[in-house]
Amino acid sequence: MGGWTLLPEFAERAAEFGSLEAVFALEGERITKDPLSEVILIERDGVRYYVKRYWGAGKGLRRYIGRPRVKAEWQNLKHFDKWGIPTAPIVAYGLERRLGAFVRGALVTRELCDTLDMNHLAVRDHPWLRDRHWVDRISRQLAEATRALHGHHFTHNDLKWRNLLVNEQAELFFIDCPTGAFWWGPLLRYRIIKDLACLDKVAKRALSRSQRLRFYLQYRGRRRLSERDKRCIRQIVDFFEGRE
Numbered sequence: 001m002g003g004w005t006l007l008p009e010f011a012e013r014a015a016e017f018g019s020l021e022a023v024f025a026l027e028g029e030r031i032t033k034d035p036l037s038e039v040i041l042i043e044r045d046g047v048r049y050y051v052k053r054y055w056g057a058g059k060g061l062r063r064y065i066g067r068p069r070v071k072a073e074w075q076n077l078k079h080f081d082k083w084g085i086p087t088a089p090i091v092a093y094g095l096e097r098r099l100g101a102f103v104r105g106a107l108v109t110r111e112l113c114d115t116l117d118m119n120h121l122a123v124r125d126h127p128w129l130r131d132r133h134w135v136d137r138i139s140r141q142l143a144e145a146t147r148a149l150h151g152h153h154f155t156h157n158d159l160k161w162r163n164l165l166v167n168e169q170a171e172l173f174f175i176d177c178p179t180g181a182f183w184w185g186p187l188l189r190y191r192i193i194k195d196l197a198c199l200d201k202v203a204k205r206a207l208s209r210s211q212r213l214r215f216y217l218q219y220r221g222r223r224r225l226s227e228r229d230k231r232c233i234r235q236i237v238d239f240f241e242g243r244e
Contacts, residue, residue, distance in 0.1 A: 004094030010110075016044060017092040023106045026051055037069070041111075048111035049091060055104045070095055070105035073178040077109075083152060085145045086173045088112055088165075112173050118161035122206040128168065129206055137170035139211065143218035145174060146195065155191035156180045161202040193232070197239035204237075 004020050006013070017023055028042035028051065036056040042049050054070040067075075074093040081087060088109040095105030118138075121129050128134050142164070149156060156163075157179040165173040183191050196219070203212050216236075220229060 004092070006092040007090060010091045013044065013049075013091065016042070017049075017108050020094055020096055020104070020106060023051060023092065023108065024053060024104065050088070050109050050111065052107045052109075053104070054095075054106065056102075068095060068102045068105055069178040070107055072180070073176070074107050076177040076180045079152075079154065079180075080174055080177070083148050085148060086171065088173065088175050109175075112165050112167075112175075115165040115167045115173065118164045118166055119202060120162075121166070122161060122202050128166070132211075134170045135207065135211060136214070138166055138172055139215045140218055141170075141172040142199070143215055145172070146199075147219055147221070149180075150188075150192050150195070153182050153184055153188055154180060155183060155188070155195050156198075157191065157194070159195040159198045161199070161206075193235050193239055196232075196236045200236055201240060 006017050010017065015022065016026060026040065026042055028040035031039040031041055031050070033039075037052060037054040039050060039052045042051060052070065052073070054068065070093070074090060077087050077090055081090075088111075091108040091110055093105075093107045096103045116126070120126070146159070156174075156177055158177065163174065163176045165175055196216075199215075200212060203215070216229070216233060217223065217225070222229065225233070
């Protein structure tokens with residue numbers, strides 16, 4: 001049991017992406033691999049596609065209980081699109097179960113052309129990060145998108161610079177969110193702090209203090225910090241203290 005969906009706008013790619021069997025038969029450039037999954041990159045007619053294939057959900061009851069990571073990832077990308085957060089276009093997705101247990105699954109997305117992940121910019125000290133107007137445009141988009149996630153009681157749970165793509169035109173895209181989920185109450189507040197701390201972990205090395213503060217004010221939709229904001233900032237800055 002399970003199912004497979006190829007989005008109508010990619011119907012011409014049915015030979016490659018029309019079924020789970022076809023997707024698992026594809027060969028391409030391997031980007032990443034771990035014990036449960038791999039990502040390959042293929043190109044067709046000048047367009048590149050990322051194919052993420054899962055063949056495991058973990059040991060024991062993990063195969064039966066909970067949402068498989070591949071399903072969480074495509075559902076979360078759909079949430080992003082619904083909430084107006086730019087992300088990689090979904091091409092096809094689905095999974096296979098046998099006797100109720102997860103067997104395998106896949107997600108195919110189209111490449112976002114001419115983009116770089118933000119961690120790459122930080123590591124290379126990229127010129128875009130030295131353009132204060134470019135940084136401000138990205139900061140505003142990131143603040144708005146992050147506020148939208150949290151406003152829906154949703155946290156990314158891996159909101160790192162490597163999972164944010166940008167281009168020279170200062171357009172921002174969210175990618176790779178298999179562990180994002182909905183939370184409420186104290187758990188939501190904790191996860192929100194974690195999301196913001198993940199962003200600041202690299203920002204404190206790549207951006208100025210004023211740029212980091214400006215992002216927080218943009219995220220909060222404020223011109224000045226309140227006492228609550230100051231407490232929140234201390235929690236963000238101290239979140240990874242002693243964990244690194």
